[in-house]
Amino acid sequence: MKHTMLAVFFFLSGTALPGFSQATQPAVVEDFKPSALNQPGQEYPQVNSQGYARFRVKAPYADTVKVNLGGQGGPYLTKGADGFWTGMTEKPLDEGFHYYHLAIDGGRFNDPGALSFFGWARWESGLETPAHDQDFYALKDVPHGHVQQILFPSKSTQTSRRAFVYTPPGYEKETAKKYPVLYLQHGRGENETSWSNQGRANLIMDNLIAEGKIKPFIIVMTYGMTNEVTGRINDFNIAPFQTVLVDELIPYVDAHFRTLTDRANRAMAGLSMGGMETRLITLNKPEVFGSYGLLSGGVYSADDLKGKPKPKLIFLSCGSKEYPDRIQKAVADLKAAGYPAVSHVSENTAHEFQTWRRSLRDLAPLLFKN
Amino acid sequence: MKHTMLAVFFFLSGTALPGFSQATQPAVVEDFKPSALNQPGQEYPQVNSQGYARFRVKAPYADTVKVNLGGQGGPYLTKGADGFWTGMTEKPLDEGFHYYHLAIDGGRFNDPGALSFFGWARWESGLETPAHDQDFYALKDVPHGHVQQILFPSKSTQTSRRAFVYTPPGYEKETAKKYPVLYLQHGRGENETSWSNQGRANLIMDNLIAEGKIKPFIIVMTYGMTNEVTGRINDFNIAPFQTVLVDELIPYVDAHFRTLTDRANRAMAGLSMGGMETRLITLNKPEVFGSYGLLSGGVYSADDLKGKPKPKLIFLSCGSKEYPDRIQKAVADLKAAGYPAVSHVSENTAHEFQTWRRSLRDLAPLLFKN
Numbered sequence: 001m002k003h004t005m006l007a008v009f010f011f012l013s014g015t016a017l018p019g020f021s022q023a024t025q026p027a028v029v030e031d032f033k034p035s036a037l038n039q040p041g042q043e044y045p046q047v048n049s050q051g052y053a054r055f056r057v058k059a060p061y062a063d064t065v066k067v068n069l070g071g072q073g074g075p076y077l078t079k080g081a082d083g084f085w086t087g088m089t090e091k092p093l094d095e096g097f098h099y100y101h102l103a104i105d106g107g108r109f110n111d112p113g114a115l116s117f118f119g120w121a122r123w124e125s126g127l128e129t130p131a132h133d134q135d136f137y138a139l140k141d142v143p144h145g146h147v148q149q150i151l152f153p154s155k156s157t158q159t160s161r162r163a164f165v166y167t168p169p170g171y172e173k174e175t176a177k178k179y180p181v182l183y184l185q186h187g188r189g190e191n192e193t194s195w196s197n198q199g200r201a202n203l204i205m206d207n208l209i210a211e212g213k214i215k216p217f218i219i220v221m222t223y224g225m226t227n228e229v230t231g232r233i234n235d236f237n238i239a240p241f242q243t244v245l246v247d248e249l250i251p252y253v254d255a256h257f258r259t260l261t262d263r264a265n266r267a268m269a270g271l272s273m274g275g276m277e278t279r280l281i282t283l284n285k286p287e288v289f290g291s292y293g294l295l296s297g298g299v300y301s302a303d304d305l306k307g308k309p310k311p312k313l314i315f316l317s318c319g320s321k322e323y324p325d326r327i328q329k330a331v332a333d334l335k336a337a338g339y340p341a342v343s344h345v346s347e348n349t350a351h352e353f354q355t356w357r358r359s360l361r362d363l364a365p366l367l368f369k370n
Numbered sequence: 371m372k373h374t375m376l377a378v379f380f381f382l383s384g385t386a387l388p389g390f391s392q393a394t395q396p397a398v399v400e401d402f403k404p405s406a407l408n409q410p411g412q413e414y415p416q417v418n419s420q421g422y423a424r425f426r427v428k429a430p431y432a433d434t435v436k437v438n439l440g441g442q443g444g445p446y447l448t449k450g451a452d453g454f455w456t457g458m459t460e461k462p463l464d465e466g467f468h469y470y471h472l473a474i475d476g477g478r479f480n481d482p483g484a485l486s487f488f489g490w491a492r493w494e495s496g497l498e499t500p501a502h503d504q505d506f507y508a509l510k511d512v513p514h515g516h517v518q519q520i521l522f523p524s525k526s527t528q529t530s531r532r533a534f535v536y537t538p539p540g541y542e543k544e545t546a547k548k549y550p551v552l553y554l555q556h557g558r559g560e561n562e563t564s565w566s567n568q569g570r571a572n573l574i575m576d577n578l579i580a581e582g583k584i585k586p587f588i589i590v591m592t593y594g595m596t597n598e599v600t601g602r603i604n605d606f607n608i609a610p611f612q613t614v615l616v617d618e619l620i621p622y623v624d625a626h627f628r629t630l631t632d633r634a635n636r637a638m639a640g641l642s643m644g645g646m647e648t649r650l651i652t653l654n655k656p657e658v659f660g661s662y663g664l665l666s667g668g669v670y671s672a673d674d675l676k677g678k679p680k681p682k683l684i685f686l687s688c689g690s691k692e693y694p695d696r697i698q699k700a701v702a703d704l705k706a707a708g709y710p711a712v713s714h715v716s717e718n719t720a721h722e723f724q725t726w727r728r729s730l731r732d733l734a735p736l737l738f739k740n
Contacts (some may be wrong), residue, residue: 040597059477063431106453107429108550109479116486117495121410125485139530144521146535146626149572150512160509165516172626175545202519227410256516256542319487 012218016233028052028088035114037097040276042113051092057085057111059104066103067111069093069127072118074100091286094321095131096354097198099124121227126198131354135207136361137200142210143169147202152252156243161222163249164192165203165257166253168209168216170204178258180217180265180368183289184360185274187228187297188233195221204360216362220253226273233273239281244283262290266302266310267367269293271356285307291315292366295359296322296351299330302337313366314341317359319349342366398422398458402596405484406498407467412483421462421499425481427455432475439463439497440490441720445659452483463500466724467568469494486569493596499723505577506731507570512580513539514598518573522622528614531541531592533619533628534562536572538579538586547627550587550635552739553659554730557666561611562593567724569606574730582736590623596643602645608650612729616655632660634682639663641726653678659687661737665729666692666721669700672707683736684711687729689719712736717736 028304032046032054044056053065055075060083063354067074072093076084099119102109110116116123145168151160168179185199195201201219208214234337254261268289270278277299282292283304291313292300299316314334316327334341344362346355398649402424404418425437425445430453437444442463446453447552458610469489472479480486537547554571556564565571571589578584595611622630632723638646638659645667653674661683662670669686684704686697695714704711706739714732716725 041491057477059475061475063475073577104477105429105433105475106481107427107432107474108482109474110482112478112480112492121411122482139521141530144530147519149517149519149566151509153511160511160514191680229560348386 001344011252018104020026023302026092028051037115037126038113039115043125047129049130051095052089052092053127053129054088055086056113057102057104057157058083059085062105064103067100068108069098069100072098072100073353093127093129094327094352094354095129095134096217096324096349096352096357097129098129099353100127101125107334116193118193119198126219134359137204137207137357139203140207140210142206144206145169145171145202145209145247146197151239151250152249152254154238154244156212156246156248161193161244163222163253164196164218165248165253166196166205166221167257168205168218170216171258172295175258178260179241180215180267181253181257181259182219182367183250183268184219184221185224185268185270185277186221186226187270187272187274188229190226192221193222194353195219199357199360201360201366202358204362208361208364215368217364217368218257218259220254222249222251224270224274224277227279233276236273236276238277238284242279242281246288250288251360255334262298263287263291265307265368266290267293267313269295269315269360269363270296270297272297272351272357279304282311286311293359293363295356298336299326300341301330301341302334302339305334305339310339312340312369313346314339315359315363315366316341317344317346317355319346319355321348321350322355376725388405389538396420396462397415400599407485407487407496407723408483415429415481415497416495417463417497421465422452422459423463423497424458425456426472426483427472427481429455433472434475437470437475437481438473438478439468441722442468442470444470446692454543456737461509463497463499464719464722465499465504466719466722466727468497468499468722469727470497471495488561488563489559495659503728506734507574507577507727509573510577512576512582514576515541515572515579517566520622522619524614524618526610526618531614531619532562533590533592534566535623536566536589536591537627538574538575540586541588541628545628547559547629550637550710551583551623551629552587552589552737553620553636553638554589554591555638555640555647556591556596557640557642557644558596558599562591564723565589565591569727569730571730574727575708578731578734585697585738588623588627588629589611590619594640594644594647594661599651604645606643606646608647608654611647611653612651615651616658620658627715633679635661635738637661637663637683638683639665639730639733640667641665642667647650649674652661654731656681663729663733664686665726665733669696670704670709670711671700672704672709673703675709680709682710684709685714685733685736687714687716687717687725687732689721689725691718692722692725 035292065085067076077087111125114125117126273295287309293315331341331343346358413468435455445457447457454673481495484495645664656678663685701711701713716728
């Protein structure tokens with residue numbers, strides 16, 4: 001059994017022989033600390049200031065333990081005499097949040113040291129590497145909004161569906177005030193918990209509000225039914241989710257929260273496949289939403305928008321490691337056609353949550369301006 | 371390595387040889403369904419109408435895979451030719467919620483098929499066995515309250531602390547109405563998420579309110595700092611948590627929610643070590659709380675209460691597999707001394723969440739009566 005696994009090891013590691021790939025990387029700085037997303041009291045995984053991550057997993061009788069960080073790679077771990085498997089990423093990870101899991105003896109398990117986050121269509125382990133701009137999503141001593149779990153009736157799906165609603169600080173006290181609303185969608189493989197848990201949307205908002213950078217608004221996050229695609233993503237039928245969102249969730253939110261209900265005060269944005277949903281729904285229901293955001297989620301063309309009520313804002317973003325040229329060209333074309341479009345590129349990030357945290361930070365101040 | 375593990379297997383399984391312990395159990399009914407707490411789309415673990423649980427875990431190169439359900443036992447799994455390990459509990463589990471994890475090759479991992487719940491001082495896998503009375507905590511087509519995550523400032527611990535606040539259906543609309551509040555504590559190894567996630571406190575309340583069985587009230591659930599005990603449980607110092615609860619959380623809740631703030635309209639209850647906290651804090655601060663509940667969390671004596679403001683209600687409960695005689699004797703003694711005490715015993719359950727779900731169901735109608 002051991003021999004079989006060693007064969008697999010060498011086959012998979014291929015060109016990334018130890019000492020070889022390391023040679024092109026900076027020297028590792030010994031300032032490792034537990035990841036901010038560890039389970040209580042857990043020392044591992046650890047991350048350092050450069051973005052290297054170290055892992056330590058107890059499994060004394062296992063034959064192989066590998067870390068799988070998706071597009072960010074992930075090392076095979078080495079067993080020590082104490083029964084713990086340890087190892088470090090081959091290179092610094094991008095800044096911010098990463099999903100990962102462990103491959104142990106051919107099975108897929110979460111790291112017992114880390115908290116779990118819903119992504120890749122399951123609760124995966126999460127790892128947080130320090131970012132130069134992490135202050136904007138840090139938990140600070142400022143007034144905090146609340147995040148409410150609501151269960152809203154859905155006739156079309158014959159169940160009570162869950163959503164999370166961020167209400168800004170002061171919402172409970174300023175009882176005469178009504179607020180604009182952003183409907184904010186997760187990506188494929190994620191769900192209604194993702195924007196709060198890994199996106200830290202509530203803390204981003206709390207901090208922007210404390211700094212006076214935005215007009216307070218409500219955010220509503222629900223499950224976009226994006227994990228029920230069996231075929232190609234282009235075969236996804238938007239109709240069931242559009243019904244839930246527009247005919248069931250919006251009326252519930254408008255009845256239970258102090259919202260401004262005109263188009264100018266309702267926005268929709270989404271990341272990745274949530275951007276695809278945003279594009280389809282805003283084009284189908286332009287009378288419902290006044291501002292649109294696609295975060296690593298494609299673009300609008302002037303042709304898409306022709307003959308429809310004009311949006312107040314079109315926000316297109318992605319990471320610099322994605323397709324910034326496409327975003328910037330689309331925005332230039334939209335502007336030339338007379339549309340209020342803005343682009344945002346997150347530096348040195350890929351199709352991951354750091355791109356979308358930054359996108360929310362930059363989108364929020366542009367929304368609901370008079 | 372394989373041989374070592376087999377030795378461990380026989381040593382640990384000891385008297386529970388297959389076929390022997392089974393003989394005293396009823397025939398297994400083949401009506402297994404996925405546990406209600408599985409990850410999306412996962413077929414295993416499964417449970418049947420008798421409370422047997424079956425497990426199926428992929429780990430083709432592992433040497434041993436064992437299920438650990440704590441006091442409820444847990445089987446060693448057997449590897450099939452397909453690389454999946456399967457097995458069934460030795461006996462039917464008690465009704466309701468159970469924590470568990472997998473021991474794989476000497477390490478401790480969660481079951482990739484199940485959702486995780488905070489207990490045993492970490493996020494553990496959760497399993498739900500059918501209960502004859504599961505209707506009272508089912509998700510039904512009734513009006514649902516909201517569960518709000520709040521981050522309240524805590525000077526004594528120099529951070530923003532998290533709590534969850536259940537507000538009953540109608541709270542948003544009846545803006546002139548004020549509500550009584552129950553402060554409800556989890557047990558040792560658990561945290562502020564436990565009463566909502568595994569306790570289903572919000573659904574129990576929604577259902578009781580829909581049936582007109584209770585006067586709607588607010589529930590506040592925060593972390594009782596119970597996992598920071600390094601020595602014996604009796605060495606636990608209640609002072610830091612009492613400060614957080616009484617001097618920081620209650621003022622925040624009373625400022626941000628429409629609460630009735632007199633003693634008669636504020637109750638405290640807790641399960642297990644949360645009961646111990648409830649007893650200590652209500653005895654230290656009898657002017658703050660009017661009703662007390664200890665759920666598998668000890669008892670009050672008349673001596674404890676002498677010379678203090680008289681409670682409106684003392685509720686003592688436990689499972690029939692715990693210490694019902696002690697609960698019932700304490701209640702008889704309290705009544706004889708003129709105190710309004712009530713006991714509740716959950717039939718055929720132990721020190722687990724089914725006992726506490728039933729306790730909340732039976733406590734709620736007794737609270738805040740005029």
